[in-house]
Amino acid sequence: MIKFIVLFLGLFFSGCATIGGYSDDISKFKSSIYHQNCEFKDEIKTISNDKLYNALKSGFKARSCKEYALSNKFFDIAESEYKYSVDTKSLTSKASSSISSTILNDNALSYSGKFYERGMINLYKALNFLALNDLANARVEFNRALARQNRAKIYFSTEILKAKNELSSKLSEANQNELEKISNSFDESLGSYEIYSNFINPFITYMAGIFFTTQGDKKGKELLKELDQNSQVKKDINLKNKQIWLIYENGTASGLKESRIDVPLWLASDRIYYAGFALPTLTRPNLSYKYLNLNSQKSVKISDMDAVIRAEYSKIYPLIITKEAIRAISKATLQYSTSQDDNPLGAIFAIYSALTTKADIRHIPVFPKEFQSVSMPNLGYAKISDDSGNLLFDIKTDPDKNTIIYLKSLTKSYLHYDKIEL
Numbered sequence: 001m002i003k004f005i006v007l008f009l010g011l012f013f014s015g016c017a018t019i020g021g022y023s024d025d026i027s028k029f030k031s032s033i034y035h036q037n038c039e040f041k042d043e044i045k046t047i048s049n050d051k052l053y054n055a056l057k058s059g060f061k062a063r064s065c066k067e068y069a070l071s072n073k074f075f076d077i078a079e080s081e082y083k084y085s086v087d088t089k090s091l092t093s094k095a096s097s098s099i100s101s102t103i104l105n106d107n108a109l110s111y112s113g114k115f116y117e118r119g120m121i122n123l124y125k126a127l128n129f130l131a132l133n134d135l136a137n138a139r140v141e142f143n144r145a146l147a148r149q150n151r152a153k154i155y156f157s158t159e160i161l162k163a164k165n166e167l168s169s170k171l172s173e174a175n176q177n178e179l180e181k182i183s184n185s186f187d188e189s190l191g192s193y194e195i196y197s198n199f200i201n202p203f204i205t206y207m208a209g210i211f212f213t214t215q216g217d218k219k220g221k222e223l224l225k226e227l228d229q230n231s232q233v234k235k236d237i238n239l240k241n242k243q244i245w246l247i248y249e250n251g252t253a254s255g256l257k258e259s260r261i262d263v264p265l266w267l268a269s270d271r272i273y274y275a276g277f278a279l280p281t282l283t284r285p286n287l288s289y290k291y292l293n294l295n296s297q298k299s300v301k302i303s304d305m306d307a308v309i310r311a312e313y314s315k316i317y318p319l320i321i322t323k324e325a326i327r328a329i330s331k332a333t334l335q336y337s338t339s340q341d342d343n344p345l346g347a348i349f350a351i352y353s354a355l356t357t358k359a360d361i362r363h364i365p366v367f368p369k370e371f372q373s374v375s376m377p378n379l380g381y382a383k384i385s386d387d388s389g390n391l392l393f394d395i396k397t398d399p400d401k402n403t404i405i406y407l408k409s410l411t412k413s414y415l416h417y418d419k420i421e422l
Contacts, residue, residue: 038065053111106360203303249368256361299372
């Protein structure tokens with residue numbers, strides 16, 4: 001029996017992310033972006049494995065390589081996965097099934113994605129279509145991005161409470177009190193960062209507003225009026241002449257890292273050798289240049305992507321803690337029940353518990369910390385300089401068209417931009 005279990009565990013963990021996690025995979029993906037690796041043989045070969053996660057990564061990689069049509073093909077696959085494999089289940093059923101289907105960890109399951117990714121996929125598809133000069137499909141994607149935001153708001157207001165109540169019912173009152181302390185500690189770890197309370201990403205609204213305004217659609221102004229009206233938004237609302245916009249994706253948003261926690265044993269006994277759980281916690285965001293200049297005019301912040309991410313985690317994290325606690329209890333119970341009369345199975349399952357206590361830190365690490373914008377009348381040229389006044393590049397523009405220079409700067413050494421003329 002013991003030999004069978006050891007063999008089973010050895011075979012199961014062979015080549016599996018269950019104990020290794022995804023940190024190496026995320027680092028490899030970031031490296032491919034930073035070093036502009038534009039070979040897609042591996043992506044196409046492995047797309048069916050953990051389809052949503054790989055499709056998202058591939059879509060962003062293709063976009064960074066200016067392979068806009070390919071990028072949208074990958075994003076289409078991701079959207080299809082959301083529609084047919086992810087969104088069809090309620091948050092409660094997904095959380096419960098992930099507990100009941102495995103006492104390993106969430107790395108053994110397919111990636112279910114983040115809610116903030118959904119609208120952004122449609123936004124980037126719209127930007128890809130603009131780069132391809134396909135205004136009709138760009139319009140469709142902007143409308144889809146706006147619709148997804150509204151659905152996310154409704155989802156969070158109903159599903160979160162339902163899921164929390166369902167999972168909490170599986171724990172004793174003492175365990176719930178312990179988890180409340182851990183959850184409160186996480187809330188404090190969010191620090192003083194801005195958090196958007198309604199799960200709406202203002203940048204999606206802003207870019208849709210700019211697009212519809214350039215198309216002479218009154219919907220554009222209506223969307224812009226929904227935003228906090230800083231100096232740039234006010235300028236955009238009162239748009240009259242052909243303009244140049246510099247849209248600036250600044251830095252990198254919070255990612256995920258593992259925080260491993262050894263917790264008080266729920267089943268106090270010398271038959272339990274290990275109890276603990278690992279949680280995905282947010283990293284600190286990083287800025288690139290504080291701002292950029294368009295013909296000597298400074299860009300200003302429109303939206304904080306990190307605030308969107310933190311808003312989601314502030315609501316979803318209690319569910320993650322509860323789910324992992326239930327899983328930890330199950331593993332502790334397994335040790336307890338197999339360690340009677342000096343049965344060595346208890347020690348084996350203790351090793352099993354320690355090895356499988358691993359946080360799922362899958363995320364897409366190329367979202368910006370914040371979005372900025374600046375515009376001015378289109379005079380036929382655009383000089384882009386950094387926050388110290390150093391010229392980064394300059395380009396010619398058509399003064400008879402509206403021009404969007406969409407620039408992404410993950411770090412000061414990484415610049416990627418598109419010139420879009422409307």
